[in-house]
Amino acid sequence: MEMLEMVRFCWGFVMLVLETCKRAAVLILAQLMPSLKSSLEEDMVEVMRDTALKEDDYLDTLYSFKYLRQYFNARFIDLFCQARLSGPAPNPHVLTLSGERVGILSAMKPGRPLLRHFNSVVKGYADLADFRIVYIREAHPTDGWAFRNNYDIKVHRSLRDRMDAAEQLVARKPACPVLVDDIHDESNYAYGGLPERLYIVLDSRVVYAGHRGPAGYVVKEVEDWLAAFRKLQDGGRANGKA
Numbered sequence: 555m556e557m558l559e560m561v562r563f564c565w566g567f568v569m570l571v572l573e574t575c576k577r578a579a580v581l582i583l584a585q586l587m588p589s590l591k592s593s594l595e596e597d598m599v600e601v602m603r604d605t606a607l608k609e610d611d612y613l614d615t616l617y618s619f620k621y622l623r624q625y626f627n628a629r630f631i632d633l634f635c636q637a638r639l640s641g642p643a644p645n646p647h648v649l650t651l652s653g654e655r656v657g658i659l660s661a662m663k664p665g666r667p668l669l670r671h672f673n674s675v676v677k678g679y680a681d682l683a684d685f686r687i688v689y690i691r692e693a694h695p696t697d698g699w700a701f702r703n704n705y706d707i708k709v710h711r712s713l714r715d716r717m718d719a720a721e722q723l724v725a726r727k728p729a730c731p732v733l734v735d736d737i738h739d740e741s742n743y744a745y746g747g748l749p750e751r752l753y754i755v756l757d758s759r760v761v762y763a764g765h766r767g768p769a770g771y772v773v774k775e776v777e778d779w780l781a782a783f784r785k786l787q788d789g790g791r792a793n794g795k796a
Contacts, residue, residue, distance in 0.1 A: 563633055566633045567630075567633060570626065570629050570630060570633070573629070574622065574625060574626045574629075577622065577625055578622055580594070581594075581616070581617050581622070584617070585617070594616065595609075595613050595616065598612070598613065598616055599613075601768050601769050602768075607701055607702075607703060607704065608703070610702070611701050611702040611703050611704070612701040612702070615699060615700070615701060618699065620698055620699040620700070621699050623698075623699070624693070624698065624699040624749075627748065628748040628749060628766060629766075631739075631742060631743055631746055631747070631748050632746040632766065634743040634744075634746070635743070635744070635745060635746030636743075636744045636745075637744060637745045637746065637753060637760050637763055638760060638763065639760055639761075639762070639763045640759065640760065640761070641759065641760055642758060642759060642760075643659060643753075643755040643758050643759055643760050644658070644744035644745065645657040645658055645659045645758075646658055646740040646741045646743075646744045647736060647740055647741075648688055648733040648734060648735055648736065648740075648741050649713075649717070649733065649734045649735075649736060650731075650733060650734075651717070651720065651721070651724065651732060651734065653717070655736075656733075658670070658686075658688065658733065658741055658744075659755065659758060661684050661686055661731075662684065662755060662757075662758065663684065664757060665756075665757065666682070666683055666684055666756075667682070667683040667684070667754050667755065667756045667761065667780070667783060668683065668684050668685075668686065668754070668755045668756070669683055669684070669685045669686065669752070669753065669754050669755075669776065670686055670687075670688055670745065670751075670752070670753040670754075670755065675773065675776065675777050675780070676729035676730050677729065678777075678780075679780045679784070682780060682783065682784055682787070683754075683780060683783075684730075685729070685730035685731075686730060686731055686732075686733055687723070687728055687730060687731070687732045687733070688732075688733045688734070688735055688741050688745075688747065689716070689719070689720040689723055689732055689733070689734050689735065690735040690739065690741060690742040690747045690748060691710065691735070691739055691742055691748055692707050692708075692709065692710060692719060693748065693749035693750070694749075695707055695708050695709045695710075696708050697709055705722060707719045707722065710737060712737060713736065713737045716734055716735070716737060717734055720732060720734045735747075746766065748766075749766075749767055749768065750767035750768060750771050751763075751764050751765075751766060751767055751770070751771065752764035752767075752771060752772070752773070752775075752776055754776065754779060754780075761779070762775070762776065762779050764776070
């Protein structure tokens with residue numbers, strides 16, 4: 555790691571520790587201030603709005619050490635993120651469900667966007683772009699920051715654990731192929747993927763980089779990008795015929 559990168563990392567780590575301590579203080583104060591507690595819980599309900607879970611399944615977990623640890627871990631992984639908007643797209647190794655080890659960009663085709671961490675609007679843009687879901691570290695394992703009435707998946711201790719958990723995702727019949735991050739979280743660190751994130755890669759460069767989910771997992775932004783790209787492509791074809 556070069557000196558400038560080392561300084562950036564150290565500064566980011568210090569800020570992360572301070573941010574986590576501040577978050578812990580806010581959670582403690584929320585137990586004494588009903589208005590603050592209500593505000594925190596309203597924010598979480600909004601984030602969880604599109605899930606099948608009920609408020610009773612998750613709200614009380616907000617005040618646990620396991621939540622705070624996950625809060626720290628997701629932001630710590632961000633410190634290693636190599637994917638930058640307009641920069642070269644990292645190509646870490648992932649696995650197919652058959653166990654084949656491939657580069658995460660192996661499905662990319664010249665001139666076609668490749669979307670990572672995505673399971674929506676696929677049918678509307680399948681002629682324009684290629685879509686992939688990369689299954690990474692479980693965000694809510696039953697032995698970690700767990701929600702009630704959620705999937706029964708423990709922290710992955712081995713690659714076999716992660717592959718088995720990915721099979722549960724596949725059983726839900728996602729609209730695009732699923733790849734699996736290796737047990738060393740190579741893809742997760744390269745793209746800052748925990749708990750979830752959206753990316754668009756075009757010709758080996760990052761052309762869209764979403765913010766950390768779930769709050770930053772904004773499908774509408776991806777739809778807007780694809781719609782603009784389609785318009786650009788259609789305009790280019792029209793000019794070619796003129």
